[in-house]
Amino acid sequence: MSGSFPLGSWTLAEVPELPGGAWSERVAALLGEGARIVTAFGRRDGGDVVASAILQPASGELVLVRGRIDRALGYHALTPTHPAMHVFEREMHEQTGVRIAGHPWLKPVRFEGSAPSAMAAYPFFTLQGKEVHEVQVGPVHAGVIEPGAFRFMCLGEKVHHLEIQLGYQHRGVEALLLRGDPRAHAPLVETIAGDTSIAHAWADCAAIESLAGLDADASTDRGRAVGLELERVAMHLAGLAGLATDIGFLQGGSTYGRLRTTAINTSMRLCGSRFGRGWLRPGGSRAMADAALVDVVRANIALLIRDLAVINDRFVSSVTVRHRFVGAGRLTSEQALDVGLVGVAARASGVNLDQRSLGLGAYREHPVETVTDPTGDCWARALVRIREMDGSLAWLRRVFADATELASVQRPVGALAAGSLVVSTCEGWRGEVVHALETGPDGVLVQHKVQDPSLRNWFGLALAVRENEISDFPICNKSFDLSYCGHDL
Amino acid sequence: MFKALRVLRSQGNQFIDDLRGAVPAGFRGRPAIAASPCAEGCDACVSVCPTAAIALEPVRIDLARCVFCSECVPACPEKKIAFTPEPRMSAALPDGLVVSADRPAPTPVATSGALRALFGRSLKLRQVSAGGCNGCEMELNALANVNFDLQRYGIEWVASPRHADGLVLTGPISRNMAEAVQLSWDAMPEPRFVVAFGACALSGGLYAGSADVDRAFLERFPASLLVPGCPPHPLTFVSGILDLLGIR
Numbered sequence: 001m002s003g004s005f006p007l008g009s010w011t012l013a014e015v016p017e018l019p020g021g022a023w024s025e026r027v028a029a030l031l032g033e034g035a036r037i038v039t040a041f042g043r044r045d046g047g048d049v050v051a052s053a054i055l056q057p058a059s060g061e062l063v064l065v066r067g068r069i070d071r072a073l074g075y076h077a078l079t080p081t082h083p084a085m086h087v088f089e090r091e092m093h094e095q096t097g098v099r100i101a102g103h104p105w106l107k108p109v110r111f112e113g114s115a116p117s118a119m120a121a122y123p124f125f126t127l128q129g130k131e132v133h134e135v136q137v138g139p140v141h142a143g144v145i146e147p148g149a150f151r152f153m154c155l156g157e158k159v160h161h162l163e164i165q166l167g168y169q170h171r172g173v174e175a176l177l178l179r180g181d182p183r184a185h186a187p188l189v190e191t192i193a194g195d196t197s198i199a200h201a202w203a204d205c206a207a208i209e210s211l212a213g214l215d216a217d218a219s220t221d222r223g224r225a226v227g228l229e230l231e232r233v234a235m236h237l238a239g240l241a242g243l244a245t246d247i248g249f250l251q252g253g254s255t256y257g258r259l260r261t262t263a264i265n266t267s268m269r270l271c272g273s274r275f276g277r278g279w280l281r282p283g284g285s286r287a288m289a290d291a292a293l294v295d296v297v298r299a300n301i302a303l304l305i306r307d308l309a310v311i312n313d314r315f316v317s318s319v320t321v322r323h324r325f326v327g328a329g330r331l332t333s334e335q336a337l338d339v340g341l342v343g344v345a346a347r348a349s350g351v352n353l354d355q356r357s358l359g360l361g362a363y364r365e366h367p368v369e370t371v372t373d374p375t376g377d378c379w380a381r382a383l384v385r386i387r388e389m390d391g392s393l394a395w396l397r398r399v400f401a402d403a404t405e406l407a408s409v410q411r412p413v414g415a416l417a418a419g420s421l422v423v424s425t426c427e428g429w430r431g432e433v434v435h436a437l438e439t440g441p442d443g444v445l446v447q448h449k450v451q452d453p454s455l456r457n458w459f460g461l462a463l464a465v466r467e468n469e470i471s472d473f474p475i476c477n478k479s480f481d482l483s484y485c486g487h488d489l
Numbered sequence: 490m491f492k493a494l495r496v497l498r499s500q501g502n503q504f505i506d507d508l509r510g511a512v513p514a515g516f517r518g519r520p521a522i523a524a525s526p527c528a529e530g531c532d533a534c535v536s537v538c539p540t541a542a543i544a545l546e547p548v549r550i551d552l553a554r555c556v557f558c559s560e561c562v563p564a565c566p567e568k569k570i571a572f573t574p575e576p577r578m579s580a581a582l583p584d585g586l587v588v589s590a591d592r593p594a595p596t597p598v599a600t601s602g603a604l605r606a607l608f609g610r611s612l613k614l615r616q617v618s619a620g621g622c623n624g625c626e627m628e629l630n631a632l633a634n635v636n637f638d639l640q641r642y643g644i645e646w647v648a649s650p651r652h653a654d655g656l657v658l659t660g661p662i663s664r665n666m667a668e669a670v671q672l673s674w675d676a677m678p679e680p681r682f683v684v685a686f687g688a689c690a691l692s693g694g695l696y697a698g699s700a701d702v703d704r705a706f707l708e709r710f711p712a713s714l715l716v717p718g719c720p721p722h723p724l725t726f727v728s729g730i731l732d733l734l735g736i737r
Contacts, residue, residue, distance in 0.1 A: 113701070116665055139669050142648035144616040144630045146623055147666060171620040171663045172701035179698075187539045187558040187719075188695045194622030194720065238627065251496050257634045258503045265513070272517030272572065275624050277719065278558055310499045314492040485622045488663075 003216045004361030007424045008062030015066045020075030023067025027053045039434045040088035041449045042096045049098040074099025084340025110167035110488045127153035139168045146484035162462045169488035177448040193486030198227040199428025201280040203435040206424040208282040211416040220409045223285030225362035229392040232429035234263035236385040239481045247324045255311040266300045284410035325379035329464040329476035341460045343431015343453045348381040350374035355427040366398045378479040418443040452486030503635045508727045519575040524590035534561035549589035553691040556719035576722040579729025600735035611643040615653035621660030624720035625687040650676040661689040661696035667703040685712035688719045
């Protein structure tokens, strides 16, 4: 495996297409053996749905189970026995119309292509009884933030259930990705989730390069990983600033906020954009630094390490911070594994899952330690982010201790292989980003499936707020820090 | 207590004193186009532009569409296009955003006497994201941080459209948000105005041709201030809004 993250590539003529029942049985068998579902998706092909499930056993490589399912006949839902499949089956049903018998909740994931009235008309769950009330928030929230609808079903002040309805940000990303030359899609890919530009661009570039038969060289990999780790530091800082502000801990808000400025301005010095736009392109990593700029980057990393230690010490030892975060929005490891959480949210519930831990590519020479915490509450999610920043900054310091310059690399990218499926991953700051690209017999892209970690983690938030006071919702929400646009596509 | 003091000392003063004059180092901002002639029949820049922002004879870039990806820079065999760190490039009318060798900068935003009289000392803004990618949203949030501190001019974000004088729109306006945008606007008391922030809001940007976008709202209520970028730098917004309100 070349590159820094797991990637699977298949010549489709060599992969058997299982009928519906056999497909789901094979997926269930692999899940039963302890493999993890990475993604599952489908596309229409006449009266059939071509389904792909990608699983990852403990050894780390990606396994494909390919199916050809009669759309009307369908198959029996995997969700009742394997809840981690829930959102994939919902999405597959919405995107292809395939019948999935026995799925408990096939509510559209993002109301793609349906009339806006369908969105307003789709019923929420209701709760009935004495002392019961419901609270609706959104889609427009009380802040500078993306839209989404939250319906709380409460008993007194306690949340019994939260139903999250998304799709407001749906702007047709996957349809647009099928237009034009896939090798020129990077600017669009960078706006799938604009706070995760680097991770999405990396997953996309890795897939395109694999289809074009181009191996990522060490220099490109390292340049990309610098962008990814800066993005992680910047967004963890943004999240911690938000958490601090939400509980009125103003020193945290202002100090984490200004340190984020240092992190994103470092990205801007290297690539021209505070969000890493333009850093990655298929065949290349365009960020550039001469010796003088490397000195600036080193100084910024040193400043971040020094000043973060001061504010972190204040944050974690503050009674008011602990009082609000400890025990709030708790999610057990069992729940996290059940519903298939990824990224920070999974690791803060004790799940050992970080694609960087495989030690590939840029993480071979300078490994990153996986940070986990068994507690699963808002406090754990904040602590995991603090410790991950420490890890990323230590990684950056090691890389820039050796590096005297950062070279801009751009190699030509040839035509894409025909009849192939490539699934690429990247451990973004929120969690695992997945892109799947399939080419037809003429080498033209027939599907580009995009998966932001938020797709899987929103349901984790819904579970975490159960039995919590509704007033703790803002900190629970902020502690998951999920993307609306990345989910809605 | 001592820990709080240590944080205070490490924090120092992060305030950007001169928001109008500041130029962010390394920022890929306003493009500069050289006057030299193009090669006969060359349309390399046009063909690599992902948002059809470039027109020829003479070469001109529509900043309402430009996402500042800079694909056109290496594509041009004559090396005519460069991006400068200049963040000041807001305009009030769409025509004013087209730059070329002859018109290197967008038309400056003229101060509105009416807006200055009403909001020159206190402006409350409501932000609505309608398909925005959180890039624009984060840069708008940054305006309230300790570096930019836009509150120094009496310009603040408010939670309810009922309290707002201006609607700051981000995103191309996804179809599923079209109604909520209209409802937010309807909830705002008059007088009120619209600010379009970022390439998506200005022109649809990378989503201009999407079937899942509905831009009818901006046709009904054209923006009074256009802030280009993908996402725009906070300073692009600052210079634009201060010009509009006549704040020196």
